[in-house]
Structures are given as structure tokens and as C-alpha cells.
Amino acid sequence: MTTRRTLLLAAFAPNSQIVYKGYPKPFLYPILAPDGTVLSRGWPIDPRPGDKEDHTWHRGIWWGHGDINGHDFWREQKGTASIRVDKVTSSNEIHQTLVTASGEVLAKLITRYHFRTEPDAYRIDASLTLRSDQALRFGDTDDGGFAFRLREEFREDRGATLLNSEGQTGAKQIWGKPASWTDYSTTIDNKQYGVAILSHPTNLRHPSGWHARNYGLNSANPFAASSFADEKNGQRGAYTLPANQPLTLKYRIFIHKGDATKAKIAERYNQYAKESSK
Numbered sequence: 001m002t003t004r005r006t007l008l009l010a011a012f013a014p015n016s017q018i019v020y021k022g023y024p025k026p027f028l029y030p031i032l033a034p035d036g037t038v039l040s041r042g043w044p045i046d047p048r049p050g051d052k053e054d055h056t057w058h059r060g061i062w063w064g065h066g067d068i069n070g071h072d073f074w075r076e077q078k079g080t081a082s083i084r085v086d087k088v089t090s091s092n093e094i095h096q097t098l099v100t101a102s103g104e105v106l107a108k109l110i111t112r113y114h115f116r117t118e119p120d121a122y123r124i125d126a127s128l129t130l131r132s133d134q135a136l137r138f139g140d141t142d143d144g145g146f147a148f149r150l151r152e153e154f155r156e157d158r159g160a161t162l163l164n165s166e167g168q169t170g171a172k173q174i175w176g177k178p179a180s181w182t183d184y185s186t187t188i189d190n191k192q193y194g195v196a197i198l199s200h201p202t203n204l205r206h207p208s209g210w211h212a213r214n215y216g217l218n219s220a221n222p223f224a225a226s227s228f229a230d231e232k233n234g235q236r237g238a239y240t241l242p243a244n245q246p247l248t249l250k251y252r253i254f255i256h257k258g259d260a261t262k263a264k265i266a267e268r269y270n271q272y273a274k275e276s277s278k
Contacts (some may be wrong), residue, residue, distance in 0.1 A: 067139025149238025
């Protein structure tokens with residue numbers, strides 16, 4: 001396990017650590033199946049043989065966006081912005097500050113996590129509320145959103161299945177397409193596992209677009225219409241949040257046995273959609 005600072009967020013230790021000290025933004029790590037099998041990529045936290053050493057900012061489960069008022073809170077290149085953790089409460093609230101490369105405080109972010117064990121799955125509910133005393137413009141870029149990065153067996157060229165709520169399969173079909181949920185499933189040591197992200201219907205621009213790549217990255221991103229459509233200089237996905245107005249985005253992650261059909265992800269989404277928006 002990582003030697004970086006972690007904080008236990010709930011009783012379910014396999015999925016309940018937020019890692020932040022020494023990193024430009026916080027993330028949940030590791031992602032484990034109900035039987036303890038590691039589903040997240042190890043590198044760069046706990047490298048495992050065969051890990052691809054790309055995109056150092058792809059760690060576990062996290063949120064960010066590549067263009068907020070012109071500042072990059074996704075890619076962690078030298079001299080870019082960061083998301084600082086100020087405190088974590090006993091009720092699993094993570095209070096954060098978006099800080100530009102020059103040290104300017106751009107916005108405040110509160111992330112709330114709730115963890116639950118089900119008979120055949122782990123469930124993580126996430127609610128993210130962003131607010132600033134200045135207007136925030138989210139640029140149209142696919143690099144952003146609420147994301148996970150999974151181990152090498154979840155690569156499409158290694159036999160993984162990528163599926164969305166519309167029945168589309170494979171990265172070429174689901175990348176950028178609007179959907180209520182997406183699911184990645186694969187076989188590890190002759191057992192089938194999957195990870196699904198569900199986007200709540202109260203979210204901005206529901207159903208979400210998805211930065212769904214064929215190498216184990218998946219991200220719900222509502223700010224990339226032109227980027228997803230490969231429109232040169234397009235801005236259809238850009239969005240301006242007025243000063244002092246909160247933006248809340250809600251997601252549910254299921255870490256499950258079997259594929260999306262066996263795990264009844266469609267039925268689970270319908271239940272999620274019926275739940276209170278509080």
C-alpha cells in the first residue's frame with residue numbers, strides 16, 4: 001500500500017482511502033473488488049509488472065477539468081493548477097480549494113462520499129459541489145470529469161467489454177456519446193469483474209458525455225460537446241457558472257462481480273434515478 005498520506009473515510013477499507021499528500025489533487029485508491037482483487041492500475045502509486053506508465057494523473061478515482069478559467073485542473077504538468085485538500089470531516093466531506101499555478105484561489109469544492117457494501121458489489125456515492133465568488137468558465141475539452149483508471153486487463157485490446165446505457169459497445173462507439181452510465185468489465189484470473197459509473201439525472205446536461213478510452217480510463221464529462229465531436233475551435237460544451245452559484249454533480253460507482261448484465265447495472269441505474277436528489 002502507498003506510503004503517501006491516506007485517511008480512512010469509512011469502514012470499507014478496500015475502497016475508502018483518500019490520498020492527497022504529495023499529489024496535486026486528491027483521489028480514492030485503491031479500487032478493489034468485493035473479493036479483494038485489485039482493479040485499479042498500480043502505477044504510479046504501487047507499480048505492478050506490466051503497468052503502462054502513461055498519464056501520471058490517472059490514479060484510482062478522482063475529479064478534475066482541463067480548462068477552468070484557462071487553468072488546467074486535469075493534467076498535472078509542471079506549473080499547472082492544483083486541487084488542495086483543506087480538511088476531511090468525520091462525515092466523509094472533503095473540503096478542497098482550486099488553486100492556480102500562480103497561487104490564486106479560484107474556487108472551493110466539497111466532495112461527499114458514501115460507501116456501502118452490497119451482496120455482490122461495493123457502492124460509492126459521490127456528490128461534488130463547486131462554488132466561487134467569481135464566474136467560472138468550463139472550457140470545451142474532453143480532458144476532465146469524474147473518472148477512474150483501471151488495471152491493464154481492462155484494456156479493450158485485452159478483451160475488456162466497454163458498454164453504455166444505450167447498448168453501444170467499444171471505445172469508438174461510446175467515447176463522447178451521451179449516456180446515463182458506462183461499464184467496463186473484464187476477466188482476471190478466470191473471474192469476471194466490472195466497474196460502472198452512473199450519472200444522476202439531476203446533473204447538468206444529463207445524459208453525460210463520456211471520456212471513455214480503450215486503455216482503462218473512463219470519465220463522466222458534461223463539458224466537451226465540441227471536443228467529443230472533433231469540431232475545430234468549437235465551444236458547444238463550454239459552460240459558465242455564475243459567481244456565488246453552486247454547481248453540484250452526483251455520481252454512483254458500482255464495483256461488481258460479472259459483467260454489466262449480470263450485475264444488473266441498468267436496473268441499478270433506474271433505482272438510482274428514483275432516489276431523492278437531496
